[in-house]
Amino acid sequence: MIVKDRKEFHVDIKKMAGTDTVSREHGRKIRKHIELLLKVKDSITIDFSNLSIASPSFIDEAFAKLMLKYPLDEVRTKLLFVNMTEFDRALLNDLVRARIRERTLLEETPKGRFQLAIKRNR
């Protein structure tokens, strides 16, 4: 990770995770890190240089699940995904859309809204 300035951050997934880019557990570690950065940074560049992930579990857990906790606009404004393979970018977008669909369904019921509120407060 290289700090560019106080409000910008660069996360190199390969340097950070090595070959641990397969399971949900691996993805959760990355998401927890991004959630900390989202609190203090305006712009976070997530760099996939020299990396092919091809794991729905990892991509869902690390990035798509952010849709259940943060507004889409905030994530879109703050996160920049660079140097992704075409395959991984397609996977990311597909999983993000699935999580947005899930959030929309949850928002329709009191129980669902309660579950989302818990996620947001974690």
Add this chain to the structure above:
Amino acid sequence: MNHYRQCYFNRTAVIKYVPPENKKLKDYLSQIGFNKFFHLNGTDIHKDTSVELMQLTALNPLYIENLIILIDSKMRLSQGVKDSLKMSLQEILTNVFDHSKSENGCFVCAQYYPSRMTIRLCITDFGVGILSNLKKKYGISTDIAAIKLSVKEGVTSRPQSAGFGLSIIRSFLKMNEGTLSIISGKGKINFYSNKVESYNMTKGFEGTAANLKINANKESYYSLTEEEYIF
């Protein structure tokens, strides 16, 4: 009358099976290393177009990479097929280690047919099966129902939301005109690109087996969403 034969792993009996009478099938088991792996003092004749049976006790990214490099060296796969192959293997193995509770991990083997440009992958575990994982959460009681449910988006045994892997593999194979076959307990389902066939087997399989047939000559890149990208 069926004559069962015991399979051993690490000198412990793991499963019983009926040895095939068909010579082709017998030879095939030999080619992939079945006898060497599961029979005491068994030997095999390995054939170049098969990837020998391998036991994995943990997610092993290096094995996955090497398996793809090996198949690629024989068939010159497109990047899209390589990525899809990697995704399928990683996701099924993640499921095995997250949900199967298999004491022996799982067994992976592969076969490739350069002339037909087809790859077959098989991942098997002797774990608790799909129904055991899903019945409580989803109130289902048959292996067939559990297998059908397991390939739907968002279905998982976890308390948290998850469960996209098998649905994505199913969608990819649909586009690829390939096949996903899942055997678990007494259920077997073949998911083809244009139809689904379900079978109730009289003899159950204690565990889960996933068999994938991928067409390596189809440039079916993973691109399920036709909508504009968000990121």
